[in-house]
Amino acid sequence: MRHAIRIAIIWIVVTAILEVLIGIVPIPSPVGSDEGEGIHQTIYMLFYLGAPIFAFVWVVLLYGLITYRARDPQTETERPPMPGSNALILLWAGITFLIVLFMAGWGTFTLHEITQPPSVAAEGSAASTRSHPGATNQKQPGGLPAGSVYTNARPLIVQAIGQQWFWTFRYPSFGGMETKELVVPVGVPVLFHITSLDVVHSFWIYEEDVKEDAVPGQDNTAWMVARFPIHTEVNGKNSAYCNELCGLWHGYMVANVTVEKYSAFKSWATHMESYEKSTGLLKNLPSYAPVYYPASNANFPPAPQDQSP
Amino acid sequence: MAVATGVMPARRSWLMRPNMLWAFVLGIAAFVFVVWGLGHDGGLLPSWGLEINQIMFLGYGAAILFFFIGLGVFNEPVKWLLGIPISEEEELERYGAYGGIDRYFRYTLDHKVIGIQYMVTILAAFCLGGFIAMLIRTELLTPNARFTDPETYLSLVTEHSVIMLVMASSIIIGSFGNYFIPLFIGSKRMAFPRIEALSFWLFLLAIVIMPTALFFGGSQTGWTGYAPLADQMHAGHDAYITTWALAGTANTLVGINLVATIWLMRAPGMTWSRMNLTCWSVLVGAILDWLAMPIMVAVQSMVGFDRALLTGLFVPVQGGSAFFYENVFWTFGHPEVYILAIPGMGIVLDILPVFTRRPIYAYRAAVVGMLGIGLLSWFVWQHHLFVSGLTPGLRPFFMFSTEMISFPTGLVFLAALGTLYGGAIRFKTAMLFAVAFFPDFLLGGFSGIFVSDVPSDVQLHGSYWVQAHFHFILMGATLFAFFAGIYFWFPKFTGRRLNERLGQVHFWLMWIGFNGTFITLAIVGIMGMSRRYATYFPYLQGVNVTATIFAYLLGISIIPFLWNFIYSWGWGEKAEENPYQSRSLEWQVPTPIPVDNFEEIPLVLSGPYEYWSNQPMAILKPSESAGTPAAGN
Structure with missing residues (x-):
């Protein structure tokens, strides 16, 4: 009993210290996006929940080691067994089970929350992580009028295409234009369709808590609602990078990310679209599709004309 | 397992018996022969239009095969197959009966x-x-x-x-x-x-x-x-x-x-x-x-x-x-x-x-x-x-x-x-x-x-x-x-x-x-x-x-x-046979452990962790202590 009280006191003290120390864990703050809220809450919850468990095992272990060390190893003899207690085993197992149940329950609810963007929830499972090629229940984005005005009720669809070793972003609502940097508006749900042309990549924007693998032949989705403007040039770590080993220049597969006001985004997007139209780029791109296979989507330009004077 | 109790037959020189050295020599030689021979135009072998990955797998396959030949893995199976008797020396060596460091470098x-x-x-x-x-x-x-x-x-x-x-x-x-x-x-x-x-x-x-x-x-x-x-x-x-x-x-x-x-x-x-x-x-x-x-x-x-x-x-x-x-x-x-x-x-x-x-x-x-x-x-x-x-x-x-x-x-x-x-x-x-x-x-x-x-x-x-x-x-x-x-x-x-x-x-x-x-x-x-x-x-x-x-x-x-x-x-300092006074069976056999581990199959009486008990975990020579109550299951 004496030991139990001592262990309890030490445990409470150590737990209190650990809970305070969680504050210095370098989790980015403030949260950059709406769906990141649930992710950050989960990380903090696990730290706060884990600290007392962690402290408990450490305190019990160290206390036992110190208290029951053999004072004189030469003369110490066999000790009787600790009385077996089914109640203790059941209690121990029961508590573990409850903790597991709580964590899994929390995870399930939070997962539901962060995979259902509020504004597109009405479209059913549109925001689910995986939609099979060909069976996508997303509105065919190519059919939307170019540059249609978005409200919060409808997400901006951006396709992130991984390729050794760079990202390409396609904006189906802006004529299917392609860019090398990602520009998205603040406060508008952005639905990413992520795919790959060659090997498995993974699309990660650290500050916005977006991560989804880019698997060739597969259309994965993720969404985000950015909370404040960000420019990669200002804050170097805010980039989209590849998180799954994809070969030689994996570490260099980084794209700039800009999050800006809707009006600025809109003027950038329309400018880019008309620029790509004027250079003939849009015409030569394969039409927008959930996934791309080099053979089937090849869109060959016409033969060059004789331009000699 | 045949463990000689009498005179052990004399052995051939260590070089003549299959061992790790021969295994590596043959294995590396086979690998180099295949990869270098097939992989170069005008090499030892005709190239047969093989591509590099095919050559590599052939090379590793050959290396593994010849490694095992050098190691003598196939000696007994081949002899069994052909009806050639296996010498006592070979058999004893397979089971490590000779002792010595060289058994660690053999099959x-x-x-x-x-x-x-x-x-x-x-x-x-x-x-x-x-x-x-x-x-x-x-x-x-x-x-x-x-x-x-x-x-x-x-x-x-x-x-x-x-x-x-x-x-x-x-x-x-x-x-x-x-x-x-x-x-x-x-x-x-x-x-x-x-x-x-x-x-x-x-x-x-x-x-x-x-x-x-x-x-x-x-x-x-x-x-x-x-x-x-x-x-x-x-x-x-x-x-x-x-x-x-x-x-x-x-x-x-x-x-x-x-x-x-x-x-x-x-x-x-x-x-x-x-x-x-x-x-x-x-x-x-x-x-x-x-x-x-x-x-x-x-x-x-x-x-x-x-x-x-x-x-x-x-x-x-x-x-x-x-x-x-x-x-x-x-x-x-x-x-x-x-x-x-x-x-x-x-x-x-x-x-x-x-x-x-x-x-x-x-x-x-x-x-x-x-x-x-x-x-x-x-x-x-x-x-x-x-x-x-x-x-x-x-x-x-x-x-x-x-x-x-x-x-x-x-x-x-x-x-x-x-x-x-x-x-x-x-x-x-x-x-x-x-x-x-x-x-x-x-x-x-x-x-x-x-x-x-x-x-x-x-x-x-x-x-x-x-x-x-x-x-x-x-x-x-x-x-x-x-x-x-x-x-x-x-x-x-x-x-x-x-x-x-x-x-x-x-x-x-x-x-x-x-x-x-x-x-x-x-x-x-x-x-x-x-x-x-x-x-x-x-x-x-x-x-x-x-x-x-x-x-x-x-x-x-x-x-x-x-x-x-x-x-x-x-x-290092010599250790006694059971330096930690463990009850467990592996500490009850002599050091170095005989090839056969136990002279007789022991009769186990209790578990390995029952430190408060005076009963040993097992009777190591059941035939000498007849009359001991058998282990209850």
């Missing part, structure tokens, strides 16, 4: 020789893999790729991870499992000695073949070898495939052999509930080995077909599927983790009672715990694919099944803590390593929860957090259990003791270096550093430099151990 069928062969090979592989880890950490001192170029860096990452994982797949099952299981259960031998010996040499080849990748451009896939990328790799990736095919086969064979041995070869009175916990843990590990490893052999063979025969199984353009590879790979990959971890639990739970002088607490709960982890390990693999395109509806299930693993693991912790309380704890080095298993494993489990809960996994997946997490398990738990086993059983292997003081220095350097390195790396993960980057954003440099310094400390810690290990083996 010896004695399980004790094979255990030592495994242990020394594993230590060598660990030092090689650890040295590569030091190179990796050196590269990560600066945000730019200065020390190596990205290609070399990724090749080194692959070498490190594959060597370490192949090594760790056998780390405890191969060394202590092979050495001690027959001793634990009171058997004179393994169920399948020839398969057991074969498994070691396959394992050695796997370890030796992996570094040859560096001569052929290396492999830049990491240990996962994700498929469309693997299809693109240099010829070096064929070494990766061959390594896993060999290691997978070896582990499957080990698994079959150990399951059969533990199931069928127990001495009279050795009931299931009297087995050492190491036996239980090795049994669980062996079942997983036997069932999971063939999956890896199959999936790597499919990548091999892709590369050599252009089957396009994993190339989306050709109708293959990248996601399929990930699924099959992790169906193997997660049981694999417990192939590494569970035997470690058994070893530390075996060591705790000896140094606390009291029975293990909640033996049955610990057994249930280990069996439960083994069972659950089959239902969690998709937690590696939470952000890879997994069906969304399945994610909560895999989150729950993964977190459920902490339930049986908790029982193992309970057994350990219950054993310590009220004991008389003696802090030998073996005990320190065994105790350190628990805080390390706790860190591993704690960090694992973060990546098993889907919302937090979205942010931490593929970051250094994951890397720290599995090092906590594989290094902090498994490797510490391995060292605990070496310090504990060294007197039984060699008849000598390891130096205690050097052992303590080794422990503290290693423990501090290990925790410093990987706690720091977990923090780097939270800060957003992705795995397998030769470069990183400059704001991460401070933490990375800290991790590298701790990693160097970790690297240095192996030096006192190696010195201790080599010096003590040759010239």
Whole structure:
């Protein structure tokens, strides 16, 4: 009993210290996006929940080691067994089970929350992580009028295409234009369709808590609602990078990310679209599709004309 | 087994008998002959229009075949087939009856020789893999790729991870499992000695073949070898495939052999509930080995077909599927983790009672715990694919099944803590390593929860957090259990003791270096550093430099151990036969252990942990003590 009280006191003290120390864990703050809220809450919850468990095992272990060390190893003899207690085993197992149940329950609810963007929830499972090629229940984005005005009720669809070793972003609502940097508006749900042309990549924007693998032949989705403007040039770590080993220049597969006001985004997007139209780029791109296979989507330009004077 | 009691026949000179030297000479010669001969125009052989990957596989195949010819693996089967009598000399030598150091360099069928062969090979592989880890950490001192170029860096990452994982797949099952299981259960031998010996040499080849990748451009896939990328790799990736095919086969064979041995070869009175916990843990590990490893052999063979025969199984353009590879790979990959971890639990739970002088607490709960982890390990693999395109509806299930693993693991912790309380704890080095298993494993489990809960996994997946997490398990738990086993059983292997003081220095350097390195790396993960980057954003440099310094400390810690290990083996202080007054059966046989282990099959009377009991665990010579009450079941 004496030991139990001592262990309890030490445990409470150590737990209190650990809970305070969680504050210095370098989790980015403030949260950059709406769906990141649930992710950050989960990380903090696990730290706060884990600290007392962690402290408990450490305190019990160290206390036992110190208290029951053999004072004189030469003369110490066999000790009787600790009385077996089914109640203790059941209690121990029961508590573990409850903790597991709580964590899994929390995870399930939070997962539901962060995979259902509020504004597109009405479209059913549109925001689910995986939609099979060909069976996508997303509105065919190519059919939307170019540059249609978005409200919060409808997400901006951006396709992130991984390729050794760079990202390409396609904006189906802006004529299917392609860019090398990602520009998205603040406060508008952005639905990413992520795919790959060659090997498995993974699309990660650290500050916005977006991560989804880019698997060739597969259309994965993720969404985000950015909370404040960000420019990669200002804050170097805010980039989209590849998180799954994809070969030689994996570490260099980084794209700039800009999050800006809707009006600025809109003027950038329309400018880019008309620029790509004027250079003939849009015409030569394969039409927008959930996934791309080099053979089937090849869109060959016409033969060059004789331009000699 | 034929063990001569009279005059042993004289032997031919060592050079004339099949041994490791001839095996390597023939193996390397065959490899060079095929690869160089076929790979060059105007070489020794016509090129027949073969492509490089086909040549590589032919080369490795020839190397393996001729390695085994040089080793004399086929001698007896061929003689049996042709009806040629096998000389007594050959037979005695196969079973290690002559003793001497040279039996360690031959195809010896004695399980004790094979255990030592495994242990020394594993230590060598660990030092090689650890040295590569030091190179990796050196590269990560600066945000730019200065020390190596990205290609070399990724090749080194692959070498490190594959060597370490192949090594760790056998780390405890191969060394202590092979050495001690027959001793634990009171058997004179393994169920399948020839398969057991074969498994070691396959394992050695796997370890030796992996570094040859560096001569052929290396492999830049990491240990996962994700498929469309693997299809693109240099010829070096064929070494990766061959390594896993060999290691997978070896582990499957080990698994079959150990399951059969533990199931069928127990001495009279050795009931299931009297087995050492190491036996239980090795049994669980062996079942997983036997069932999971063939999956890896199959999936790597499919990548091999892709590369050599252009089957396009994993190339989306050709109708293959990248996601399929990930699924099959992790169906193997997660049981694999417990192939590494569970035997470690058994070893530390075996060591705790000896140094606390009291029975293990909640033996049955610990057994249930280990069996439960083994069972659950089959239902969690998709937690590696939470952000890879997994069906969304399945994610909560895999989150729950993964977190459920902490339930049986908790029982193992309970057994350990219950054993310590009220004991008389003696802090030998073996005990320190065994105790350190628990805080390390706790860190591993704690960090694992973060990546098993889907919302937090979205942010931490593929970051250094994951890397720290599995090092906590594989290094902090498994490797510490391995060292605990070496310090504990060294007197039984060699008849000598390891130096205690050097052992303590080794422990503290290693423990501090290990925790410093990987706690720091977990923090780097939270800060957003992705795995397998030769470069990183400059704001991460401070933490990375800290991790590298701790990693160097970790690297240095192996030096006192190696010195201790080599010096003590040759010239260390002599140990008595049972220096820790253990009750367990393996300490009751004389040192050095006779070829047949026990003169007679012992009669087991009680369990190995009943320290308060005056009854010995077993009667070693039942025929001399007739009239003793038989063991009650």
